Structure formats: structure tokens, C-alpha cells
Amino acid sequence: MLIQQLVNGLTLGAVYTLLALSFSLVMGILGILNLAIAELFMIGGYLGFTLITAGFPLPVAVLGGMLGAAAIAIAIEKIGYQPLRDAPLVTPMLSTLGFSIILQNVATNIWGSDPAQLPDEYFGKQYALGPINIGEMQLIVLVATVVLVAVVAYIVQKTPMGRALRAVAENREVARILGVSADRLTMLAFILSGSLAGVAGVLIALHYGTITPYLGVEIGLKAIAVMVIGGTRQIWGALVAGPLIGIAEVLTVAYGGSQVRDFVVYGFMILILLLRPQGLLGGARSDQGQRV
Amino acid sequence: MLTIKGLEVRYGAITAVRGVDLEIRKGEIVALLGANGAGKSTIARSIAGLLPFQGEIAFEGERLTPGTAEKNLRRGIALVPEGRGILARMTVHENLLMGIYTRSDKSAAMADVDKMLERFPILGKRRDGLASLLSGGEQQMLAIGRALLSKPKLLLLDEPSLGLAPLMTASLFSMIAQFRDEGLTVLLVEQKARQTLKIVDRAYLLETGRVVTSGSAEALINDPTLSEAFLGGTH
Numbered sequence: 001m002l003i004q005q006l007v008n009g010l011t012l013g014a015v016y017t018l019l020a021l022s023f024s025l026v027m028g029i030l031g032i033l034n035l036a037i038a039e040l041f042m043i044g045g046y047l048g049f050t051l052i053t054a055g056f057p058l059p060v061a062v063l064g065g066m067l068g069a070a071a072i073a074i075a076i077e078k079i080g081y082q083p084l085r086d087a088p089l090v091t092p093m094l095s096t097l098g099f100s101i102i103l104q105n106v107a108t109n110i111w112g113s114d115p116a117q118l119p120d121e122y123f124g125k126q127y128a129l130g131p132i133n134i135g136e137m138q139l140i141v142l143v144a145t146v147v148l149v150a151v152v153a154y155i156v157q158k159t160p161m162g163r164a165l166r167a168v169a170e171n172r173e174v175a176r177i178l179g180v181s182a183d184r185l186t187m188l189a190f191i192l193s194g195s196l197a198g199v200a201g202v203l204i205a206l207h208y209g210t211i212t213p214y215l216g217v218e219i220g221l222k223a224i225a226v227m228v229i230g231g232t233r234q235i236w237g238a239l240v241a242g243p244l245i246g247i248a249e250v251l252t253v254a255y256g257g258s259q260v261r262d263f264v265v266y267g268f269m270i271l272i273l274l275l276r277p278q279g280l281l282g283g284a285r286s287d288q289g290q291r292v
Numbered sequence: 293m294l295t296i297k298g299l300e301v302r303y304g305a306i307t308a309v310r311g312v313d314l315e316i317r318k319g320e321i322v323a324l325l326g327a328n329g330a331g332k333s334t335i336a337r338s339i340a341g342l343l344p345f346q347g348e349i350a351f352e353g354e355r356l357t358p359g360t361a362e363k364n365l366r367r368g369i370a371l372v373p374e375g376r377g378i379l380a381r382m383t384v385h386e387n388l389l390m391g392i393y394t395r396s397d398k399s400a401a402m403a404d405v406d407k408m409l410e411r412f413p414i415l416g417k418r419r420d421g422l423a424s425l426l427s428g429g430e431q432q433m434l435a436i437g438r439a440l441l442s443k444p445k446l447l448l449l450d451e452p453s454l455g456l457a458p459l460m461t462a463s464l465f466s467m468i469a470q471f472r473d474e475g476l477t478v479l480l481v482e483q484k485a486r487q488t489l490k491i492v493d494r495a496y497l498l499e500t501g502r503v504v505t506s507g508s509a510e511a512l513i514n515d516p517t518l519s520e521a522f523l524g525g526t527h
């Protein structure tokens with residue numbers, strides 16, 4: 001059942017890719033790890049879950065998760081980042097850590113700490129492609145990831161806003177003398193990144209059919225590993241590293257047992273930090289956010 | 293067009309500029325001369341809105357607030373910074389597109405980008421290559437072209453000849469001299485006083501943050517203060 005495992009790993013990896021992109025949008029521009037992204041992902045998942053069980057269609061659930069997460073991202077930027085932007089890099093990072101713990105607490109209070117389950121009738125369809133079984137939601141996750149990565153790549157590579165984002169990331173002062181408001185673009189990066197995390201959360205929650213307030217910690221930290229492994233400078237890094245880690249993880253569990261599941265991912269991350277800190281595909285060192 | 297009165301700029305405990313008065317009239321090319329560390333870049337960067345300052349900088353009769361670089365560009369002040377400020381991870385074309393970031397007449401602006409690629413054929417040839425792969429002179433062309441694309445009224449050039457070969461410097465200076473015909477006003481920051489004085493209308497000589505001499509280019513080229521302090525003896 002190797003092929004089946006590969007497909008499962010690919011689905012998981014797709015979500016890692018989305019979330020890694022979400023981290024690297026902020027990381028690449030500000031040089032800080034917005035740790036709260038993991039919890040935006042979790043809350044996006046809950047929002048999507050809630051909307052689906054309330055009878056709304058999937059697109060509404062995705063939009064709801066996206067907008068909810070983006071709104072919280074705006075609050076984090078305004079309260080947790082903006083006032084600290086001239087402080088040493090570790091300061092805003094600690095403030096996002098504070099935010100993530102608060103968000104987890106809020107989620108526990110609203111939705112409880114027991115796993116929420118999605119009734120079986122949602123997205124339960126299975127398609128058989130030869131020897132592989134692909135779930136309806138699995139397909140949706142894969143297609144949505146490809147579409148979202150393409151949209152993000154288009155925005156970053158081809159639009160004036162994306163160029164301005166890259167300009168701020170490369171040299172904040174040069175961006176400013178070209179008329180780019182670094183503050184506005186910073187906010188935009190937070191919004192884009194939050195939206196992406198929210199969508200990823202809805203997708204994975206519906207795919208698993210279950211969610212807990214700890215989803216963010218579990219998957220978010222792995223997405224950071226994926227970002228490190230792929231490098232932050234190019235979108236393609238996350239696109240390659242996500243599936244790689246997803247598949248590696250699924251295969252480890254299948255053949256090595258779940259007690260070693262995280263060894264491979266984080267071991268690989270440490271290896272990359274030691275041997276190739278700029279990430280597999282090159283680019284800026286993701287452990288050294290430059291304050292540009 | 294630009295009036296500076298009692299400009300004072302500090303970096304922590306260091307006072308880099310102390311009480312500078314300076315005036316640039318519309319259509320002039322004015323030089324800001326001085327040795328390394330005299331405070332030339334600090335003045336240019338203050339005008340561009342990159343630094344906090346004390347004193348007064350007024351552009352077209354309006355007082356500028358310190359540190360508002362994005363706004364200053366929209367008012368018509370463009371800076372080509374020392375070291376050129378090329379966005380190395382972008383292509384030549386993308387760098388030029390950043391030059392029209394603030395323009396609202398998008399289709400005319402896109403046409404201007406294409407014209408810029410024709411005006412500097414080297415850039416046209418390297419359109420889709422990374423800007424970091426250009427030579428120093430080509431990067432300077434790119435930086436100036438990019439600044440011109442914002443359609444500035446006042447162009448601030450901070451040591452554009454730095455690191456260029458003599459031939460390249462000569463062609464750069466003759467290009468700057470032609471900006472006058474395009475109705476552009478220029479503040480040219482330079483250390484190469486002799487060459488600079490040949491193309492500018494007036495100049496200010498700066499020493500440790502103060503203006504020590506100023507006047508028309510013809511007067512200054514024979515000024516003993518300038519020759520001794522700066523040109524390294526007269527001929």
C-alpha cells in the first residue's frame with residue numbers, strides 16, 4: 001500500500017506547504033516568526049468546522065475561516081507587532097508567542113478541549129483510482145493547494161503589490177524611497193499570511209474530520225520545519241518541502257511506528273540548519289531574519 | 293524649489309550636520325561637495341525623508357516632516373542613494389517597474405518603462421536578467437532610470453560616480469548635464485569636485501557638517517579654499 005501512503009502523505013504535505021508559505025510571507029519580509037500563525041490555522045479550522053456543521057456550503061466555510069484568521073492577523077499586527085517593530089527581533093516574536101497561547105485558550109473556552117467530530121456524511125465519498133483510494137476532501141485539499149500556491153505565486157511575482165512586498169523584504173529603505181509604505185505592506189503581509197493559514201486550517205480540519213485546540217501546535221510547528229527546509233526566499237521551496245515532509249512522515253509512521261513520527265521531520269530540519277541554512281532551494285537563511 | 297534653513301542632524305551622540313543653509317532653484321544643477329564623512333549623504337537623506345532632523349526643509353514652499361520618505365517621493369523628490377540601491381534579487385525590468393510604483397497613469401507609466409529600456413540599450417538587453425548581474429555603471433544607469441520613472445521634480449544623486457571607471461564617470465556626468473534640458477532640478481552629491489564643477493551651476497562645499505564655501509561653479513573653481521581643502525592644489 002505504498003502508493004496509498006504516498007497519496008496520504010501528499011495531502012498532509014499540501015497543508016504543510018500552505019502553512020509554511022503563511023509563515024514565510026511574514027518571515028521573509030520582517031525577519032520574524034509569527035508564532036500565532038499556528039493558532040490562526042487552528043481557529044480557521046474551527047470556524048470552517050462550525051460553518052459546515054451549521055449547514056453552510058464548503059466555499060462559505062473556507063471564506064469564513066479565511067476572513068476570521070485574517071481579522072485576527074490584523075489585530076496581532078496592530079497590537080503585537082507594530083508597537084514593537086523597532087525592538088530587537090526576539091521581542092515581537094515573544095509577543096506572537098503570547099498571542100498564540102491566548103488564542104489557544106480562547107479556542108478551548110469556546111469549543112472545549114475534547115476533539116470535535118465531523119459527522120460521517122460530510123465529504124465521506126471515496127474515489128477508487130486503480131489501487132488508490134482518494135477521499136473527496138483529499139482531492140479538494142490537493143486542488144485547493146495547487147490553486148492557492150499559484151495565486152500566491154502570482155501575487156508575489158507579478159503584481160505591483162507583490163513587487164513592493166519583495167522590495168520591502170530585500171531593502172526597506174530602498175523600498176521607501178520608491179514610495180512604498182513599509183508599514184502598509186507589513187500589514188498586507190500579515191493579512192495574506194493570516195488568510196492562507198485560515199484556509200489551510202479549514203482544509204485540514206475537514207480532511208481529518210476532527211479538530212482540537214492543539215491542532216495548531218501539532219501541525220504549525222511542522223510547517224515551520226517545512227519553511228526552514230524549503231527556504232524562505234522562494235515559494236517553490238515550500239512547494240517541494242511540504243510534500244517531501246508529508247510523505248516522509250506518513251511513511252515513517254507506516255513502517256517505523258508512530259513513536260518515531262517526529263524524529264524524521266525535526267531531525268531533517270536540524271540537519272538542514274546545520275548543513276544548508278538557506279534551505280534546500282537556497283535563498284535567505286531562515287534562521288536569520290534580517291531587519292531590512 | 294528647495295530651501296534648507298539651520299539643518300541639524302544627529303546620529304546618537306554624533307552631530308553629522310550642524311546648521312546648514314542651502315537653496316536649490318528650479319532648473320538648477322547644484323553640487324554638494326565634500327570629503328568622506330563631511331555630511332553630504334546625511335543632507336541628501338534628510339531631504340529624501342529618511343532621517344529625523346532639526347531645522348527646516350521646505351520643498352515648493354511646503355515644510356517637510358522628517359522621516360516621510362514615501363510622501364516625499366509623491367511630492368516629487370527622488371533619491372538615488374549612495375551605493376545605488378538596486379534591488380539585487382529582482383530583474384532589471386522589475387527594478388524599473390518599482391520606479392512607477394507611485395504613478396497613477398499606469399499605461400503611460402508602462403510606456404515610459406519601455407522607453408527607458410530603449411534609452412539605455414544595455415538595460416534593454418538585460419531586461420529579464422537579475423539586476424545584481426549588471427556592472428557598476430549599468431547598475432547606476434538602472435538606479436537613475438528607475439528614479440526618473442517616478443517623474444521627479446527634484447533628483448538627488450548621492451555620489452553616482454563612486455566606483456566607476458573614468459570613462460564611465462565622464463559619460464555619466466554628460467548625461468546628468470543633459471537633465472537640465474529636460475527641466476529637471478538636480479542636487480548632485482560628489483567628491484570629484486573638479487569634474488563636478490564643470491557641469492553644475494552652483495555648489496556648496498561641506499566640511500565636518502558645515503558649509504564652508506558656496507557660490508557659482510565658475511567662482512568656486514578658482515576659489516583658494518576649495519583648491520587647498522579639496523582639489524588638492526590648483527593648476
Ligand SMILES: Nc1ncnc2c1ncn2[C@@H]1O[C@H](COP(=O)(O)OP(=O)(O)O)[C@@H](O)[C@H]1O
Nearest residue numbers: 303306308326327328329330331332333334335
Ligand atoms: N548611520 C549612522 N550612524 C552613525 N553615524 C553616522 C551614520 N551615518 C553617517 N554617520 C556619520 O555622520 C557623518 C557624516 O556622514 P555622511 O553624511 O555619510 O558623510 P558623507 O556622505 O559626506 O561621506 C560621518 O561622521 C559619519 O561617520
Ligand SMILES: [Mg+2]
Nearest residue numbers: 332333374451
Ligand atoms: Mg556619502
